[in-house]
Amino acid sequence: MRRYVVDASVILKWVAGDEREPDQDKALKLLNTWVEGDTELSAPALWQYEVGNFLGRALPEVAAEKMDLLLNLNIKSVDLTDSIFRRCFNWMREEKVSFYDVSYLAVAFEIEATLITADETFVKKMQKTDCICLLKHLDLASI
DSSP, X not given: OEXXXXXXXXXXXXXXXXXXXXXXXXXXXXXXXXXTTSXXXXXXXXXXXXXXHHHHHHOTTTHHHHHHHHHTTOOEEEOOOHHHHHHHHHHHHHHOOOHHHHHHHHHHHHHTOEEEEOOHHHHHHTTTOSSEEEGXXXXXXXX
């Protein structure tokens, strides 16, 4: 079974986008493979706060409903560990990235998964690692 970590940029495509949203179809396909039991999806607990912040600001009228839907998916939440935060601090120093952004990648390393993100800037900064995949490059045939 393929293991993926999804970040807020992917999770939001499940509830906040429309058919014009770039790569929303790939994000939904990834979600469907998880619902069908073909993949495992995880994320740091941080995702709930990042997504909640976006929904509350951008879609305040439906934020609670959309957040409820996402929480009911029961994405596997990974707590912060010593090895995760140390890896985050190291990458922050080396690559000049935020703890928030790099925490998703550190979780992917921790659980031996691949991070799926729609954040092209972050992928360019972290391209030295092979456990990150830009959503638009996700090979859906391999899932």
